[in-house]
Amino acid sequence: MRKGVHTWLTNSSDFKYNYDVQSCDINGRIAAMVSGGIDSMVMLDLLKGSGADFFVVHVNHGIRAEASNDCEFVQKYCSDHGIEFIQYIFDIPSMAKKSKRSIETEARLARRKVADELLNSGKAQKIALAHHADDNAETILMHIFRGSGLDGLKGISESDKIIRPLLNYTREDIEKYAQAHDIRYVVDKTNFDSDYTRNFIRLNVLPLIKTRYPGVVKALNRLASNAAMTLEALDEVLDLSLIEESDDCITLSLKAFESAFAVRYIILAAKKLMPVDITGAQIENVMKLKNAQTGKRAELANGLKAIKEYDRIVFYFEKEDNRDQCVPFAEGIIEFEDKKIHVKSIEPIVERGKTIIAAPVPSGCVFRHRQEGDFFVPYGNKRKTLKKYFIDKKIPSRQRDKLICLCNGNEVLAVIGVEISDKCKIGPKTQSAYLIGEEAI
Numbered sequence: 001m002r003k004g005v006h007t008w009l010t011n012s013s014d015f016k017y018n019y020d021v022q023s024c025d026i027n028g029r030i031a032a033m034v035s036g037g038i039d040s041m042v043m044l045d046l047l048k049g050s051g052a053d054f055f056v057v058h059v060n061h062g063i064r065a066e067a068s069n070d071c072e073f074v075q076k077y078c079s080d081h082g083i084e085f086i087q088y089i090f091d092i093p094s095m096a097k098k099s100k101r102s103i104e105t106e107a108r109l110a111r112r113k114v115a116d117e118l119l120n121s122g123k124a125q126k127i128a129l130a131h132h133a134d135d136n137a138e139t140i141l142m143h144i145f146r147g148s149g150l151d152g153l154k155g156i157s158e159s160d161k162i163i164r165p166l167l168n169y170t171r172e173d174i175e176k177y178a179q180a181h182d183i184r185y186v187v188d189k190t191n192f193d194s195d196y197t198r199n200f201i202r203l204n205v206l207p208l209i210k211t212r213y214p215g216v217v218k219a220l221n222r223l224a225s226n227a228a229m230t231l232e233a234l235d236e237v238l239d240l241s242l243i244e245e246s247d248d249c250i251t252l253s254l255k256a257f258e259s260a261f262a263v264r265y266i267i268l269a270a271k272k273l274m275p276v277d278i279t280g281a282q283i284e285n286v287m288k289l290k291n292a293q294t295g296k297r298a299e300l301a302n303g304l305k306a307i308k309e310y311d312r313i314v315f316y317f318e319k320e321d322n323r324d325q326c327v328p329f330a331e332g333i334i335e336f337e338d339k340k341i342h343v344k345s346i347e348p349i350v351e352r353g354k355t356i357i358a359a360p361v362p363s364g365c366v367f368r369h370r371q372e373g374d375f376f377v378p379y380g381n382k383r384k385t386l387k388k389y390f391i392d393k394k395i396p397s398r399q400r401d402k403l404i405c406l407c408n409g410n411e412v413l414a415v416i417g418v419e420i421s422d423k424c425k426i427g428p429k430t431q432s433a434y435l436i437g438e439e440a441i
Helices: 038-050 067-080 092-099 103-121 133-146 150-154 171-180 197-212 216-235 254-258 262-271 280-291 386-392
Strands: 004-009 018-025 030-033 054-060 085-089 126-128 243-245 249-253 297-299 304-309 312-317 326-328 332-336 339-346 355-358 366-368 405-408 411-415 433-440
Touching (some): 054 103, 092 103, 103 126, 133 197, 133 216, 150 216, 150 262, 197 216, 249 254, 249 262, 262 280, 262 312, 280 297, 280 304
Parallel strands (some): 030 054, 030 126, 054 085
Antiparallel strands (some): 243 249, 297 304, 304 312, 326 366, 339 433, 366 405
16 A cells, blocks of 8 residues: 655644645655754654664764764664664765865765765665755755756755655745654754755745745756656656766766757766756757767866767766875785785686786885876787786776786786786796776775
């Protein structure tokens, strides 16, 4: 039987509330994202009274000194009501400084990471978020002011995995409910800092618009609904196989640029990595990559980049350059950045697809990324610069800096997972060998 989250109908004379069931599907195990603010605490109260199977997730962004107090508030509420509680802690200011993204964007990406982890692990079948109609109106205005296309007019959306029980209700509705039901909550002081774009819209722009157009929130939410229906119909005719996902990037086939809906393909590809829309000017920069040389890049929003790689465009966030790091070669498990390198002594048998080199290796060999002046003797081939080798192998420039090499000075003995040097190949007289592999930590 289909369940729903309770909704309320206000009576302005005595604030008595009647309850009904709305269309928000609460079947399955739900992770309720609760900050402790009024919106999330009202959502929590409604979920608690609905009979839903849920637990609470609190994300500490590390932005405010009072953040630990918010966590304790939510945790105590859960303890008092017998609700499972999980906390995630991030240092968003440091992460934003490192990524060169805004605090707001970095926080959204962190919350999305938590949601993805909960869903992918099977811990939850749905994520409940406390966004409401005013949030949606603010989001649409932000998108319009940034130069959004039709996609930005959708505002805040829902899906089978992401539910927003309060999305049809205004901030005023929620405040009335909290007052009538004596809902306790914490106040985030950063909500009153106009330096943040959303707060500027919330505190300055939207109130001014309401003085002339009191129904602006409902009007913008209707616009969002109409835009969503239009785009849903459009997406049904697209070939979404032209967009592919990997661990850290999104690829878009150049075939998408032959379509009349090339712009839509670009938006969908970028949206998989970036929670806010890219602008019209940024879309135009991506369009120009179609006829550009391989390796040509375009800067997009909040650190997102696009690069031409042969017959595709790749969207990605550039990671910090750690090419100076090196680790001495040794047998066993070696930590290298965010990976583990496994070095194991084995019988000298060649296996396709594996990095196996003849032992022993020269003294002083290290694992590192490529450097200027490196050269390589590919298996069964002649010496060439490592750069020329990568070009010949058509390894995209974006990936070259990530590859781990076993090096003796400037001589590359192996590109892990790609190829070994002819000087390290196993021959008839080879008595032992090393198997080298890598995995993410």
